[in-house]
Amino acid sequence: MTDTATGTAPSRTAATRAMPSALKLGLSRGAVETKMFFREKDAVVFTFSFPIILLMLFGSIFAGPLEGSGVTVSQLYTAGLIGAGVMGAGFQSLGIGIAGDRDDGTLKRLAGTPMPRSAYFIGKIINVLVIAFLEVVILLAIGVLMYDLDLPSQVSSWVTFAWVFLLGVTGAALLGTAVSSLPRSAKSAAAVISMPFVVLQFISGVFIPFTQMPEWLINIASVFPLKWMCQGFRAVFLGADGASLELTKSYELDRVALILAAWVIGGLVLCLTTFRWKGRRDG
Amino acid sequence: MKNAIEVRGLTKRYGDVQAVKGIDLDIRRGEVFAFLGPNGAGKSTTVEILEGYRKRDAGEISVLGVDPGRPTREWRSRIGIVLQTANDAAELSVLETVRHFAGYYPNPRDPDEVIAAVGLSDKANKRVRQLSGGQRRRVDVALGILGNPELIFLDEPTTGFDPEARRQFWELIEGLAQTGSTIVLTTHYLDEAEALADRVAVIAGGRIVAEGEPATLGGRDTAKAVVTWEEGSVETSTPTKTIVELSRRYDGEVPGLAVHRPTLEDIYLKLIEAPRD
Known part of the structure; x- marks a missing residue:
């Protein structure tokens, strides 16, 4: 989006200096968004504690190794909850956050300034990346310290981690941005956006292994990105030992990449066609 | 360019409701112009079209020489908008908010100076959330004037103020008017229009039913x-x-x-x- 100055009428002062660049303002918005996020203590606690509490809960209940593999249940949950945590930061927090921005006048105010609209989205992406990264670090620390999770030593595993993380965060963030237009107000946003996310977690193999799920549910889950993100993270953190636990006895990394990339493109199209800068009450 | 705003034949319809039924208007550079009118009369719709927030159905409009139906960043940097309801950025301090918004403009005023101009110097490090309603409106005004605008829109700026806060706010607006900026405000308060405006337009039923100086509006001086x-x-x-x-x-x-x-x-x-x- 390079909607730079094209007006013809000279102003008394503004014409002498160039407009600040979208990237610079995007970084500036990222800093401000992150600062505001960490000052809102309730949201910080809500965002970070959910996957952590679940990991500790499941890790305590289902201790011990899984039959026929060298993988423990808690390692499985660590990988799954990293996927859920990334999705939570991108889809849930961002979706609710943008719905709030639309409701409280943030979007309207920004639309009335010379800020390029792309700067708002750059800021949100930076904010989501920071949150998701911290979430992953915390979950990995718990996994390593409490549940004997081994961090992979090969570079190739971390390369896999990097692309699964980036594609996953981006896709989730774009979906979160698109879904933010659904709730009628900020008050209903938490319910409207959290509900599908919780359902998705249950059918995407975060909590319940696919081997215990009916085929039609697996088929539904396979449409959405969370299943593939978790599968990618399992490939990184469970390694070759865990592959036998997968439905197809393989992590199918090529399909993970394909479907996550498809969601990035689809999410982008959805955002560009449905994003509203105005609240419903603004008409 | 003598006029800051020129409007000819403006119309706007929402579904079955014809909100604006043909408005012609000139607002001169440097004047304080007030829109009066009951809720639902087309006042906010008209102003939001002028601000570049809404698309019109028909009519010719020039705001600072630009069609607000196709707003550019350069044009946006020349106008300042003070919105009616905004509760955003509550977790930032006044100074942080003003500094951040200053970055959007090619030639902004000094943030400390703007905060002083709206009378919030002693609250500069307070979070916006902790401010009173009147103080929050001052932050809104600070953000509206930050870019050194040639034209400032104020939408019902003193709604919900106590009488003392309103007087102080009027002084602030009078100060702005003296710097040569064109000011367009909407208000429900007739004393406000009388105190601040050089000219007023009364909008009712989607039309301008009277326009003129407050002292002579609607034949008031000859009544x-x-x-x-x-x-x-x-x-x-x-x-x-x-x-x-x-x-x-x-x-x-x-x-x-x-x-x-x-x-x-x-x-x-x-x-x-x-x-x-």
Whole structure:
């Protein structure tokens, strides 16, 4: 989006200096968004504690190794909850956050300034990346310290981690941005956006292994990105030992990449066609 | 360019409702112009079209020489908008908010100076969330004037203020007007329009039903005065003559003497009653 100055009428002062660049303002918005996020203590606690509490809960209940593999249940949950945590930061927090921005006048105010609209989205992406990264670090620390999770030593595993993380965060963030237009107000946003996310977690193999799920549910889950993100993270953190636990006895990394990339493109199209800068009450 | 805003034949419809039914308007550079009108009269729609927030159905509009239906960043940097309801960025301090928004403009005013101008210097490090309603509106104004705008829109700036806060706010607006900026405000308060505006337009039923200086709006200056005293009252265009006669009759002081000219409110209420359709 390079909607730079094209007006013809000279102003008394503004014409002498160039407009600040979208990237610079995007970084500036990222800093401000992150600062505001960490000052809102309730949201910080809500965002970070959910996957952590679940990991500790499941890790305590289902201790011990899984039959026929060298993988423990808690390692499985660590990988799954990293996927859920990334999705939570991108889809849930961002979706609710943008719905709030639309409701409280943030979007309207920004639309009335010379800020390029792309700067708002750059800021949100930076904010989501920071949150998701911290979430992953915390979950990995718990996994390593409490549940004997081994961090992979090969570079190739971390390369896999990097692309699964980036594609996953981006896709989730774009979906979160698109879904933010659904709730009628900020008050209903938490319910409207959290509900599908919780359902998705249950059918995407975060909590319940696919081997215990009916085929039609697996088929539904396979449409959405969370299943593939978790599968990618399992490939990184469970390694070759865990592959036998997968439905197809393989992590199918090529399909993970394909479907996550498809969601990035689809999410982008959805955002560009449905994003509203105005609240419903603004008409 | 003599006029900051020129509007010809503006219309806007929402579904079955024709909100704006053909408005023509010129707002001169450097003047303070007020829109008056009841809720739902088309006032906010008109102003939001001028601000570049809404698309129009028909009509020719020029705001600072640019069509607001196709807003550019350069154009946006030349206007300042003070919104009606905004509760955003509550977790930032006043100074952080103003500094951040200053980055959007090619040639912003100094943030500290702007905070001082709106009278918030001693609250600069407070979070916006901790401010009172009146102080929050001052932050809104600070953000509106930050870019050194040639034209400032104020949407019902003092709604919900106590009388003292309103007086202080008026002084702030008068100060802005003296810097040469064109100011367009909407308001429900007739005393506000009278105190601040060089010219007012009354919008009712999607049309401008009267336009002019507050003192002469709707024939206010030529309307008959009402002289009342203890034993009677008379409507007259020559109240001084009436008082002289009364004074003679009472041989000096007239008991309970008062002269009433129609207030802006009287004129306004008459104007908005007429076009209800």
